Amino acid sequence: LLYSTVKLTASKAGVPVSTGTGFFMYFAEDGDWFFPAIVTNKHVVNGADQITAVCHFADGDMPSGKFVACNMVISPGSCIEHPEPDVDLCAIPMGNIMNQAKNAGMPIFVQWIDQSIIPSDDDWQYFDAIEEVIMVGCPNGISDEVNNLPMARRGITASPLSRKYNGKDEFMVDMACFPGSSGSPVFI
Numbered sequence: 001l002l003y004s005t006v007k008l009t010a011s012k013a014g015v016p017v018s019t020g021t022g023f024f025m026y027f028a029e030d031g032d033w034f035f036p037a038i039v040t041n042k043h044v045v046n047g048a049d050q051i052t053a054v055c056h057f058a059d060g061d062m063p064s065g066k067f068v069a070c071n072m073v074i075s076p077g078s079c080i081e082h083p084e085p086d087v088d089l090c091a092i093p094m095g096n097i098m099n100q101a102k103n104a105g106m107p108i109f110v111q112w113i114d115q116s117i118i119p120s121d122d123d124w125q126y127f128d129a130i131e132e133v134i135m136v137g138c139p140n141g142i143s144d145e146v147n148n149l150p151m152a153r154r155g156i157t158a159s160p161l162s163r164k165y166n167g168k169d170e171f172m173v174d175m176a177c178f179p180g181s182s183g184s185p186v187f188i
Helices: 095-103
Strands: 005-012 015-028 034-040 050-059 062-073 090-093 132-137 151-157
Touching: 005 034, 015 090, 015 132, 034 095, 062 095
Parallel strands: none
Antiparallel strands: 005 015, 005 050, 015 034, 034 090, 050 062, 132 151
């Protein structure tokens, strides 16, 4: 899980303005296409003209211990926002950066999350009212900078997953969350 998550630094005109978290996810449709992206919250990206993610270089199929700052220009249309305005999610395409690094002989190491771990509509009924959850991210911008790794937090669900929280497709967790945790994936 530690290699599926990355600290994000949002900048405006070259000046860092905030930090957040993103996770590496690829989207595939019947094996026909592969879309690698960093998923985060819309509010992490809004107002920035660049997002920086420090990524691991690969050594075969393992992380090398060396890192590279991947700078992604944020402009209108550069991110794919969730179509519902009140769902605070977006995807930043990573294909160009991944290809450039690979073509330069310096591939980037990530652990991709894919759509298969998202519960189907029918699966939600099988969760208990209280489930243990793990969040991986960079609360308050804190990360292990020497090893370029995020922090892990443990908590529980505070509302039943099988019920719509306040009538929305949401649930609440009881866990230490701070600014900078925005965009962190939550695993059950």
